[in-house]
Amino acid sequence: xxxxxxxxxxxxPFSLLYGIxxxxxxxxxxxxxxxxxxxxxxxxxxxxxSVGGAGKTPHIxxxxxxxxxxxxxxxxxxxxxxxxxxxxxxxxxMNAEQVGDEPLQFKRKFPDILVTxxxxxxxxxxxxMGDHPGTQAILLDDAFQHRSVRxxxxxxxxxxxxxxxxxxxxxxxxxxxxxxxxxxxxIIIVSKCPxxxxxxxxxxxxxxxxxxxxxxxxxxxxxxxxxxxxxxxxYTLDLHPEMDLLLISxxxxxxxxxxxxxxxxxxxxxxxxxxxxxxxxxDVGQLxxxxxxxxxxxxxxxxxxxxxxxxELHRQFLVSDRIPVFAIPVEVRFHFGEGPQFDQDIRDFLLxxxx
Numbered sequence: 546x547x548x549x550x551x552x553x554x555x556x557x558p559f560s561l562l563y564g565i566x567x568x569x570x571x572x573x574x575x576x577x578x579x580x581x582x583x584x585x586x587x588x589x590x591x592x593x594x595s596v597g598g599a600g601k602t603p604h605i606x607x608x609x610x611x612x613x614x615x616x617x618x619x620x621x622x623x624x625x626x627x628x629x630x631x632x633x634x635x636x637x638x639m640n641a642e643q644v645g646d647e648p649l650q651f652k653r654k655f656p657d658i659l660v661t662x663x664x665x666x667x668x669x670x671x672x673x674m675g676d677h678p679g680t681q682a683i684l685l686d687d688a689f690q691h692r693s694v695r696x697x698x699x700x701x702x703x704x705x706x707x708x709x710x711x712x713x714x715x716x717x718x719x720x721x722x723x724x725x726x727x728x729x730x731x732i733i734i735v736s737k738c739p740x741x742x743x744x745x746x747x748x749x750x751x752x753x754x755x756x757x758x759x760x761x762x763x764x765x766x767x768x769x770x771x772x773x774x775x776x777x778x779x780y781t782l783d784l785h786p787e788m789d790l791l792l793i794s795x796x797x798x799x800x801x802x803x804x805x806x807x808x809x810x811x812x813x814x815x816x817x818x819x820x821x822x823x824x825x826x827x828d829v830g831q832l833x834x835x836x837x838x839x840x841x842x843x844x845x846x847x848x849x850x851x852x853x854x855x856x857e858l859h860r861q862f863l864v865s866d867r868i869p870v871f872a873i874p875v876e877v878r879f880h881f882g883e884g885p886q887f888d889q890d891i892r893d894f895l896l897x898x899x900x
Contacts, residue, residue: 556717564714567722574692581695582667585900586674587682589891590696592689594709594726595719597797597820599702600736600877602647602851603767605684607877609655611888616895617659617679621669622648622686624662626821632669634676635660646821646854647686653854666694682895689729690721698894701730703754705738705764706800710753727754732890733762737801740766742880763887764880769805772845772871775853776864782845782871784809789841791815793832793848793870795822795855802873806847814839822855829859833868846870
């Protein structure tokens with residue numbers, strides 16, 4: 546704790562300089578010197594103030610499930626850490642190096658929707674509408690800070706265990722903007738809440754965030770499904786207290802998942818890497834060695850669906866060496882029966898949208 550505080554103090558001057566730059570940019574937008582582009586198609590942005598870990602991907606998947614049977618919906622991501630450039634439509638046969646892990650995950654899970662990647666949102670949205678004029682809504686992934694586009698609906702996520710109200714600007718903390726930037730949001734979702742969140746805990750967090758009169762606040766949590774073999778989802782895994790698990794993960798925060806696995810397995814060992822890390826041959830070799838060292842008759846390797854997109858690049862090795870990697874699916878749920886109200890907020894936005 547003391548060491549962390551000392552590091553924050555040492556990094557504070559750099560955070561201040563970073564904050565000055567962010568403030569100038571936001572002032573230019575607020576004064577009209579820079580203008581965000583609005584489009585004649587409903588655009589819903591899902592983002593956060595912090596660097597990773599708030600659960601944008603599962604929440605976008607929630608929106609896809611909500612909308613896909615009724616309207617033509619598309620997703621637009623930058624394709625973080627992909628090795629390609631420019632605008633691309635994502636196809637299921639592509640790999641994570643070509644389009645990024647999250648867009649590939651969207652396409653694999655929802656093959657009938659349009660999934661795209663581009664560094665420039667202002668270029669990509671007209672491109673989507675030109676190539677697919679029937680598109681009726683676009684979901685922007687991780688675009689809260691990208692003010693060159695003005696979304697019709699701005700959804701801001703913040704983790705229950707690490708809300709933006711207790712964080713600091715980069716590099717001393719994890720915030721990409723000053724805390725006051727939350728005022729741009731239309732909907733605030735406190736994500737990764739405990740499954741047994743109480744009304745008292747909800748009220749305390751709402752008082753801490755202090756949503757503005759125009760903002761609605763919701764509280765969500767994850768519901769994990771049965772892990773499935775990453776190369777053939779027909780084969781699933783039943784978790785039980787006698788099982789020993791090896792978790793390989795390269796996401797921003799594994800605490801929520803580890804807590805879930807800890808309560809359902811005998812032991813959980815972790816191979817953890819930085820967010821969006823591309824696993825190397827050495828990494829998968831280490832995975833094999835660690836797994837073989839586990840002295841257990843009931844053992845398995847668990848990963849996230851996002852990590853599975855990158856592990857797939859080593860398919861030949863994993864299959865030939867019979868390394869059983871299972872991905873654990875996750876879906877978003879809302880506390881206190883407020884899911885239908887959130888759904889209605891989304892529908893109302895779309896129904897009331899005027900080009």
